[in-house]
Amino acid sequence: MADTMRALISGRGPEWVLDEVPVPQPGPGEVLIRNLAAATNNADLPMLAESDPTNGGHGKEFIAGFEYAGDVVGLGEGVDTWRVGDLVMGSTPRSFADYVIADHRFVLPRPEGLAPEIACALPTGLLTEHGALTAAGFTAGQSVLITGASTGIGLIGAQLAKALGAARVIGTTRKTDKRELLVGVGVDTVIVTDEQELSEAVLAATEGAGADVVLDHVAGETFAQCLPATKVDGHVVNIGRLAGPASTINLDQLSYRHLTVHGVSFGFTRDWEMAAVIAGLLPEVIPAVARGEIRPVIDQTVDIADFQQAAERLRSGEAAGKIVLTLASA
16 A cells, blocks of 8 residues: 555645645554545535635545445454454545545445445435434324435435335425426426425425424525424424534414424534444345445546536536545545
8 A cells, every 4th residue: 555645635725736745554443444426515625615714714624525435444452343354434524535534334335336436425315314314203194394405415314205105305496497306316306496385385285284304404494484384293303514514484374383493413522322323234225235226426427536527516606416435546
């Protein structure tokens, strides 16, 4: 193994910089993974902008990225859950690099035959959407409303809900041209919010009852519209805030419908929580992935050397699904 590796560095300017950095070494409880593919996320560009020292950013350098897929090449002290050569995938900071260090509890098995460039686009969506469904107490036979369903994470959420036995999946998107995409991943009712009022459309699709569980990736005014679209005694889980963090809600709609609202953020500061969320994927979700019931939608795949192409595609707002960086020469 070489002493150095390629990595995309944030904190030097308005763009990532591809540079050579030392290969990290696994500490106690960690594994070293040879990374073969990495997927982008909505947080990547805001984090890049916040670190840009030429535009008021903090200027602290770090390796970008959160999702990877590859194989185990090194084990830290005390790790007995993985072996060198195991096929893995996962979500952890500093994933836009040839080698990745991860807490052994946060690593997921990569099913045999699942290509790295597909697998790398799954972990964040799987752990976030399944964690949100778990927080809501979801059970098979319930209906699920997913706002922002045409986002990369929303597309995984729709397939996940179906794989776990949702009776009806309702998905929202702003644009009509995303309807076919949503139907293709199993969404039963597509609501185009530029043309339809969300609450009315959900009630119409559920015979006036509302959805049992709502996974909200949009927030803003959409969050307020989710409340009257939720079934009495139902659950609303806010996951993302694409429309901003502020929302003005009608408390009557919350209280009279006896709703439960959850806020989730499965970051890496609460190790005990992340470990439990990852472990929760093993009984049902990873087998569903292995059977092909859950697949990410890939917008574009480029070599890491062409990272600027990926950044421009992200900024365009036109990507349908994930953008993947390949690192085959690792």
